[in-house]
Amino acid sequence: MKVVLLAGGLGTRISEESQYKPKPMIEIGGMPILWHIMKEYSYYGFNEFIICAGYKQQMIKEWFADYFLNTSDVTFDFTQGNKTIVHNQHAEPWKVTVVDTGLNTMTGGRIKRIQPYIGNERFLMTYGDGVCDVDIAKLVEFHNRHGKIATLTAVMLEQQKGVLDIGGDNAVHSFREKSFMDSAPINAGYMVLEPEIFDYIEGDDTVFERDSLERVAAEGELMSYTHNGYWQCMDTKREMDMLENLWQSGNAPWKSW
Numbered sequence: 709m710k711v712v713l714l715a716g717g718l719g720t721r722i723s724e725e726s727q728y729k730p731k732p733m734i735e736i737g738g739m740p741i742l743w744h745i746m747k748e749y750s751y752y753g754f755n756e757f758i759i760c761a762g763y764k765q766q767m768i769k770e771w772f773a774d775y776f777l778n779t780s781d782v783t784f785d786f787t788q789g790n791k792t793i794v795h796n797q798h799a800e801p802w803k804v805t806v807v808d809t810g811l812n813t814m815t816g817g818r819i820k821r822i823q824p825y826i827g828n829e830r831f832l833m834t835y836g837d838g839v840c841d842v843d844i845a846k847l848v849e850f851h852n853r854h855g856k857i858a859t860l861t862a863v864m865l866e867q868q869k870g871v872l873d874i875g876g877d878n879a880v881h882s883f884r885e886k887s888f889m890d891s892a893p894i895n896a897g898y899m900v901l902e903p904e905i906f907d908y909i910e911g912d913d914t915v916f917e918r919d920s921l922e923r924v925a926a927e928g929e930l931m932s933y934t935h936n937g938y939w940q941c942m943d944t945k946r947e948m949d950m951l952e953n954l955w956q957s958g959n960a961p962w963k964s965w
Contacts, residue, residue, distance in 0.1 A: 715836035716762025732836030737955035816914030834897035840939035851900035861898035
């Protein structure tokens with residue numbers, strides 16, 4: 709089963725980094741967050757990837773083209789006719805297709821553009837800026853059981869602040885600290901999709917989450933797989949630093965490999 713990774717957005721909220729590179733190529737522990745996501749899928753035996761690139765897409769292509777150089781020690785021997793020797797090279801069991809899906813294409817449009825690489829097959833899909841420890845094998849098993857068009861992974865987003873009860877007169881009638889009951893389920897990505905999903909995407913301007921998934925849900929064809937473990941997106945510099953600190957601590961919750 710192929711894995712589709714959405715990696716074409718601008719990532720403007722991490723402007724310090726993303727003005728120079730695509731957000732999925734921002735590094736955690738010296739490797740792009742995209743690599744971390746791919747390693748998780750690979751751990752569960754999914755090794756064929758289609759990357760929906762856009763903003764600075766050439767940087768993604770160049771990184772994979774030079775994967776050995778990025779992950780190994782290299783000797784450039786100019787005395788031997790510019791001979792290059794790659795030391796301790798590690799080959800991932802991956803097949804990676806990088807597709808330029810356009811600079812301003814919406815999420816649904818990006819998925820639609822890679823349809824020729826999917827064909828009439830079920831596929832996995834997630835975003836290129838979030839890591840988690842979801843059991844992908846159990847996610848796929850769940851999808852297989854219900855027989856619907858789409859499954860998304862739902863996580864509980866905890867309320868970060870205290871909760872206020874404000875009356876119509878703007879008076880604060882009560883205040884309490886956050887609790888688990890204040891959490892709300894959100895779409896964490898990590899989806900399983902049947903090829904029929906392409907019928908719900910009209911073109912480049914289709915927003916997958918708003919247009920396509922809402923239509924699928926309205927027809928009773930969207931299911932959620934609840935994940936109670938770790939999940940974290942990287943939308944801000946603070947979140948980037950948090951992921952980096954977790955990796956450097958040696959206790960990164962998403963590291964299964």
